[in-house]
Amino acid sequence: MxxxxxxxxxxxxxxxxxxxxxxxxxxxxxxxxxxxxxxxxxxxxxxxxxxxxxxxxxxxxxxxxxxxxxxxxxxxxNPGISPDPLLNDRAGQLIGMLVTVVEPIAADRGRVRVGDGVWNAAGIDAVPGETVRVIGAHGTTLLVERI
Structure with a gap:
């Protein structure tokens, strides 16, 4: 047909x-x-x-x-293996990075400068200008410690 x-x-x-x-x-x-x-x-x-x-x-x-x-x-x-497993995990990429406190971290609340941005931070008490290390993340809050 x-x-x-x-x-x-x-x-x-x-x-x-x-x-x-x-x-x-x-x-x-x-x-x-x-x-x-x-x-x-x-x-x-x-x-x-x-x-x-x-x-x-x-x-x-x-x-x-x-x-x-x-x-x-x-x-x-059979998920594909990514050459960069943290590609879409911005907070995960920051673990180990040294950042500067811009708002005091007290009672697990504060802010740190990462590159040209500012992130919420939790962890040890720290004063503005102090350098801390990112050790983890909880959502969009970075967990930091003294270096």
């Missing part, structure tokens, strides 16, 4: 698969590739079985859900 522009329906699925795979390469997100694979499955089954349009759409939908679900489970079980 000829589809739009004289192409058999399975060709449209295979073209869609190629377009989705290309979109994944251009804008990677590890999602479109699974929809592209589902479109390829729909195209191949349409070519082999001569599925009607409703059957094609159902195959595509089921293959899409199955592919995305399987990929999601695989990525949860």
């Amino acid at each position: 000829d589809g739009f522009a004289g192409l058999a329906p399975y060709w449209w699925w295979l073209i869609a698969a190629l377009a989705l795979a290309t979109a994944e390469i251009v804008a990677p997100g590890v999602f479109l590739i699974w929809l592209g694979a589902a479109a390829a499955v729909a195209g191949i089954l349409t070519a082999l079985l001569g599925l009607p349009l409703l059957g094609q759409v159902i195959v595509f939908a089921v293959a899409s859900v199955a592919g995305v679900y399987a990929a999601r489970r695989w990525f949860q079980r």
Whole structure:
């Protein structure tokens, strides 16, 4: 059965698969590739079985859900190892750094200068101008000690 522009329906699925795979390469997100694979499955089954349009759409939908679900489970079980595990943990990156007290730290409250910013700090009592070391973090509050 000829589809739009004289192409058999399975060709449209295979073209869609190629377009989705290309979109994944251009804008990677590890999602479109699974929809592209589902479109390829729909195209191949349409070519082999001569599925009607409703059957094609159902195959595509089921293959899409199955592919995305399987990929999601695989990525949860096999997380990528980052070359910088603290990349999105700004407070964690500061551990060990020497910082300057800008507001007195008393009763576990104060402020320290980190680069061009100021962070809340808790720990030992310290006066402005004193240098302290970051030993940890609790949320956005740095835990500090004397050096």
